[in-house]
Amino acid sequence: MSSSETPINWKRNLTVTWLGCFLTGAAFSLVMPFLPLYVEQLGVSGHSALNMWSGLVFSITFLFSAIASPFWGGLADRKGRKIMLLRSALGMAIIMLLMGMAQNIWQFLILRAVLGLLGGFVPNANALIATQIPRHKSGWALGTLSTGSVSGALLGPLAGGLLADSYGLRPVFFITAVVLFICFLLTWFCIRENFTPVPKKEMLHARQVFASLKNPKLVLSLFVTTLIIQVATGSIAPILTLYVRDLAGNVGNIAFISGMIASVPGVAALLSAPRLGKLGDRIGPERILIVALVFSVLLLIPMSLVQTPWQLGILRFLLGAADGALLPAVQTLLVYNSTREIAGRIFSYNQSFRDIGNVTGPLLGSGIAASFGFRTVFIVTAGVVLFNVFYSWLSLSRAVRQPQSAPD
Incomplete structure (x- = not known):
C-alpha cells in the first residue's frame, strides 16, 4: 500500500x-x-x-x-x-x-x-x-x-x-x-510518509479487520491486557498522596515527598523501556510481558506492608522499571500479529481499551480505599495483575508468533 x-x-x-x-x-x-x-x-x-x-x-x-x-x-x-x-x-x-x-x-x-x-x-x-x-x-x-x-x-x-x-x-x-x-x-x-490513500469502499469493516488477522483471539487478549495494565496503574493514583501522608505523619514537606514517590515509576520506566524492548527483540516480547507482570505482582504485595514513604518509593521505582516493559511489549506483539494495512485501527482499538482502563482504574482504587482502606488497594491491584499473568500466559501459549516480513 x-x-x-x-x-x-x-x-x-x-x-x-x-x-x-x-x-x-x-x-x-x-x-x-x-x-x-x-x-x-x-x-x-x-x-x-x-x-x-x-x-x-x-x-x-x-x-x-x-x-x-x-x-x-x-x-x-x-x-x-x-x-x-x-x-x-x-x-x-x-x-x-x-x-x-x-x-x-x-x-x-x-x-x-x-x-x-x-x-x-x-x-x-x-x-x-x-x-x-x-x-x-x-x-x-x-x-x-x-x-x-x-x-x-x-x-x-x-x-x-x-x-x-x-x-x-x-x-x-x-x-x-x-x-x-x-x-x-x-x-x-x-515527518515523511509514503502512503497511497485507500478508497472508502475498499476499507475493511471492523468485523473484517478481525477476520483478516491470523490470530484474532490473541489480539483481543492483548487489548484486554492493555486495559488491565491501565486499571492496575490507575487504581493507585487517587490514593497515593493520602497513603504517603499516613506513612509520613506530620511533616512539612508532604507535597514534595508525594510528588517524588509519584514520579519515580516514570523515571524508572524511562530508563527501562528501550532496554527491555531491545531485549524483547532478542528473546521475544511475550517473555518480557509475562516476566514484567509477575515482577509487578511481587512488588505490589509488599507495598501494602510498608512502614515508611522511602520503602514505598523504592518499591515504586522497581515497579516503574517493570511497567516500562508492559505496554511496549503488548504493542510489539500487536505489530507481529497484524498487517500494515490495518495497523491504524489495531492501535486505535488498543488505545480505546487503554482509555477505558484510565477511567476504570481510579474509580476502582477510590472505591476500595473508601470501603477497606488504602493498603487493601495494593492487595486487590496485585490480584488484578496476577489474573493478567495467567490470562496473558494462556493466551500467548495458544498462539505461535508469526512475524511479518520487514518493511522496506
Missing part, C-alpha cells in the same frame, strides 16, 4: 514522533496539577461538588477518547497516519486555547470531552512507526517511543505548577496551546 520513489528515513521519523509524544505528554500533564483549582475558579464550590466535578472533567477526556479512537484509526488506515498526527496536534492546540477562555464549568466540561474526541497523537505515532520500522527492531523502537510521552508527563506537572504560580491558571492553557502548535509544525515539516 506504501509506494513512492523516495525512501523513508524511519530513524528521523522516530526522533520526530518521539518529540511529538514528549510535547503532547507534557502539554496534557501541564494542566493536571491545578485542574481542581481551575474548576473552583470557574464557580464550583463545596468539598463534594469540587471533588465530583474535578473527577468528571478528568475522566471525560479518556471516555470520549475511547469512543473516538476506532474512528480515527480507520481514517488513518484510509488517509495516512501523518495527517492524523497533524489533525490531532492542531485540534488539541485549538481546544487548549479555548479552555483558557472558558467562563463556566459546563463550557470547560464540553471542551474536555472534545479534547478526548480530537486526541490520538500517541496511538497514531505508534502506528506510523510500527509500519515503517524493520520488524526485528519493533520492540526497541516502540519502547523508545513510549519514553517520549512518559518524559513529557514527568516534566509537565512540575512545569505546569511553576507556570501557574508565576502567571496564573489561564495562561498555562495558552502556553500549552503553543506547545501543541509547535508539535503540529514539527510533524508537518519533519
Whole structure:
C-alpha cells in the first residue's frame, strides 16, 4: 500500500514522533496539577461538588477518547497516519486555547470531552512507526517511543505548577496551546510518509479487520491486557498522596515527598523501556510481558506492608522499571500479529481499551480505599495483575508468533 520513489528515513521519523509524544505528554500533564483549582475558579464550590466535578472533567477526556479512537484509526488506515498526527496536534492546540477562555464549568466540561474526541497523537505515532520500522527492531523502537510521552508527563506537572504560580491558571492553557502548535509544525515539516490513500469502499469493516488477522483471539487478549495494565496503574493514583501522608505523619514537606514517590515509576520506566524492548527483540516480547507482570505482582504485595514513604518509593521505582516493559511489549506483539494495512485501527482499538482502563482504574482504587482502606488497594491491584499473568500466559501459549516480513 506504501509506494513512492523516495525512501523513508524511519530513524528521523522516530526522533520526530518521539518529540511529538514528549510535547503532547507534557502539554496534557501541564494542566493536571491545578485542574481542581481551575474548576473552583470557574464557580464550583463545596468539598463534594469540587471533588465530583474535578473527577468528571478528568475522566471525560479518556471516555470520549475511547469512543473516538476506532474512528480515527480507520481514517488513518484510509488517509495516512501523518495527517492524523497533524489533525490531532492542531485540534488539541485549538481546544487548549479555548479552555483558557472558558467562563463556566459546563463550557470547560464540553471542551474536555472534545479534547478526548480530537486526541490520538500517541496511538497514531505508534502506528506510523510500527509500519515503517524493520520488524526485528519493533520492540526497541516502540519502547523508545513510549519514553517520549512518559518524559513529557514527568516534566509537565512540575512545569505546569511553576507556570501557574508565576502567571496564573489561564495562561498555562495558552502556553500549552503553543506547545501543541509547535508539535503540529514539527510533524508537518519533519515527518515523511509514503502512503497511497485507500478508497472508502475498499476499507475493511471492523468485523473484517478481525477476520483478516491470523490470530484474532490473541489480539483481543492483548487489548484486554492493555486495559488491565491501565486499571492496575490507575487504581493507585487517587490514593497515593493520602497513603504517603499516613506513612509520613506530620511533616512539612508532604507535597514534595508525594510528588517524588509519584514520579519515580516514570523515571524508572524511562530508563527501562528501550532496554527491555531491545531485549524483547532478542528473546521475544511475550517473555518480557509475562516476566514484567509477575515482577509487578511481587512488588505490589509488599507495598501494602510498608512502614515508611522511602520503602514505598523504592518499591515504586522497581515497579516503574517493570511497567516500562508492559505496554511496549503488548504493542510489539500487536505489530507481529497484524498487517500494515490495518495497523491504524489495531492501535486505535488498543488505545480505546487503554482509555477505558484510565477511567476504570481510579474509580476502582477510590472505591476500595473508601470501603477497606488504602493498603487493601495494593492487595486487590496485585490480584488484578496476577489474573493478567495467567490470562496473558494462556493466551500467548495458544498462539505461535508469526512475524511479518520487514518493511522496506
